Amino acid sequence: xxxxxxxxxxxxxxxxxxxxxxxxxxxxxxxxxxxxxxxxxxxxxxxxxxxxxxxxxxxxxxxxxxxxxxxxxxxxxxxxxxxxxxxxxxxxxxxxxxxxxxxxxxxxxxxxxxxxxxxxxxxxxxxxxxxxxxxxxxxxxxxxxxxxxxxxxxxxxxxxxxxxxxxxxxxxxxxxxxxxxxxxxxxxxxxxxxxxxxxxxxxxxxxxxxxxxxxxxxxxxxxxxxxxxxxxxxxxxxxxxxxxxxxxxxxxxxxxxxxxxxxxxxxxxxxxxxxxxxxxxxxxxxxxxxxxxxxxxxxxxxxxxxxxxxxxxxxxxxxxxxxxxxxxxxxxxxxxxxxxxxxxxxxxxxxxxxxxxxxxxxxxxxxxxxxxxxxxxxxxxxxxxxxxxxxxxxxxxxxxxxxxxxxxxxxxxxxxxxxxxxxxxxxxxxxxxxxxxxxxxxxxxxxxxxxxxxxxxxxxxxx
Numbered sequence: 001x002x003x004x005x006x007x008x009x010x011x012x013x014x015x016x017x018x019x020x021x022x023x024x025x026x027x028x029x030x031x032x033x034x035x036x037x038x039x040x041x042x043x044x045x046x047x048x049x050x051x052x053x054x055x056x057x058x059x060x061x062x063x064x065x066x067x068x069x070x071x072x073x074x075x076x077x078x079x080x081x082x083x084x085x086x087x088x089x090x091x092x093x094x095x096x097x098x099x100x101x102x103x104x105x106x107x108x109x110x111x112x113x114x115x116x117x118x119x120x121x122x123x124x125x126x127x128x129x130x131x132x133x134x135x136x137x138x139x140x141x142x143x144x145x146x147x148x149x150x151x152x153x154x155x156x157x158x159x160x161x162x163x164x165x166x167x168x169x170x171x172x173x174x175x176x177x178x179x180x181x182x183x184x185x186x187x188x189x190x191x192x193x194x195x196x197x198x199x200x201x202x203x204x205x206x207x208x209x210x211x212x213x214x215x216x217x218x219x220x221x222x223x224x225x226x227x228x229x230x231x232x233x234x235x236x237x238x239x240x241x242x243x244x245x246x247x248x249x250x251x252x253x254x255x256x257x258x259x260x261x262x263x264x265x266x267x268x269x270x271x272x273x274x275x276x277x278x279x280x281x282x283x284x285x286x287x288x289x290x291x292x293x294x295x296x297x298x299x300x301x302x303x304x305x306x307x308x309x310x311x312x313x314x315x316x317x318x319x320x321x322x323x324x325x326x327x328x329x330x331x332x333x334x335x336x337x338x339x340x341x342x343x344x345x346x347x348x349x350x351x352x353x354x355x356x357x358x359x360x361x362x363x364x365x366x367x368x369x370x371x372x373x374x375x376x377x378x379x380x381x382x383x384x385x386x387x388x389x390x391x392x393x394x395x396x397x398x399x400x401x402x403x404x405x406x407x408x409x410x411x412x413x414x415x416x417x418x419x420x421x422x423x424x425x426x427x428x429x430x431x432x433x434x435x436x437x438x439x440x441x442x443x444x445x446x447x448x449x450x451x452x453x454x455x456x457x458x459x460x461x462x463x
Contacts, residue, residue, distance in 0.1 A: 391416025
């Protein structure tokens with residue numbers, strides 16, 4: 001593949017972005033990315049991004065659900081500036097700082113459950129999941145972890161070992177940790193049992209719970225935790241039947257298993273509530289947060305029942321920069337912005353509007369098999385046939401390519417790499433949202449009408 005060939009198939013000026021794409025290929029390990037089109041970011045503000053060539057885009061990816069409150073939010077910039085004028089960070093492994101304490105207090109307040117909680121910090125969702133695993137194993141004295149097929153939890157050793165969407169032969173290259181068992185997630189649209197989970201949700205839930213309970217019994221009860229995403233993100237925004245998570249809670253209680261809610265992608269208002277699990281009325285034992293928590297700064301938080309978190313002996317939660325003062329300050333400002341600007345309600349209201357528009361598109365385009373989501377986490381499932389539900393990754397990628405040309409950052413994910421990922425900032429202006437939806441509709445029309453060359457697929461790696 002020669003990057004310079006891109007210019008034959010794109011209407012944008014992209015020479016500077018192409019230069020950096022080529023240098024990235026030369027110097028950065030390929031395993032560090034799943035690249036799409038050659039867009040090299042120069043600046044970002046609010047819901048918009050500009051590339052090195054001066055092209056402007058509406059952002060429907062938000063750096064993988066990081067910028068829920070938008071890029072370079074003024075509140076974040078002021079908070080970071082105040083902090084760096086004092087101290088960048090001093091390790092809380094040995095001494096104390098106020099910012100991580102204030103953040104922990106706030107997180108304890110906004111997470112579900114009226115029991116006492118404690119918090120530990122890291123830098124990414126991956127290490128947050130690792131901390132949750134440590135706590136569950138230490139508390140129960142058991143080894144086994146139940147996770148779900150097609151889940152995404154990260155790429156540290158622990159979190160990668162729980163990540164079901166990465167093929168076993170790929171995970172196997174680095175010898176993941178043992179004692180992890182995968183169960184099929186209750187996908188109402190596409191599951192191995194052929195159950196229509198929209199029409200028969202109880203049958204689907206019963207099937208999955210039965211498999212989990214069988215695995216627990218097979219292991220003689222040696223299960224420390226069940227780790228779940230309340231909405232499977234990278235599997236393609238898979239929203240389970242309403243009864244699933246409440247029944248999962250009951251099952252965990254029955255066997256004394258720690259229930260870990262992984263909210264790295266779904267938390268901090270993305271679904272119209274602080275945490276997606278609140279849409280199902282369930283209180284987990286541990287919640288893992290990252291991505292949007294820092295407002296653009298790297299931070300993760302693992303928040304859990306006091307007795308569970310305190311079962312881990314020092315120094316097993318220690319990182320030198322855990323609770324980094326600048327990141328913690330940024331996270332506090334992020335949470336304040338969500339509250340002050342009413343972003344939970346905004347995500348619900350505008351998310352419902354977007355969902356209705358995409359459902360209308362389903363009537364127009366035969367390749368849309370399913371539209372699903374809650375709040376501003378939406379997936380559009382692109383298929384070769386509505387009857388077979390066969391993944392159509394190529395059509396989905398071509399839609400993304402055309403959207404890029406028209407000024408929208410849009411990518412795919414999902415079990416077959418065929419789901420359009422709709423995750424704009426919660427602060428997006430209504431006119432920007434309408435413009436982005438129009439771009440998706442016109443891009444779909446161009447692909448349907450054969451106006452996007454198949455050759456562009458050579459440059460799209462993606463999921």
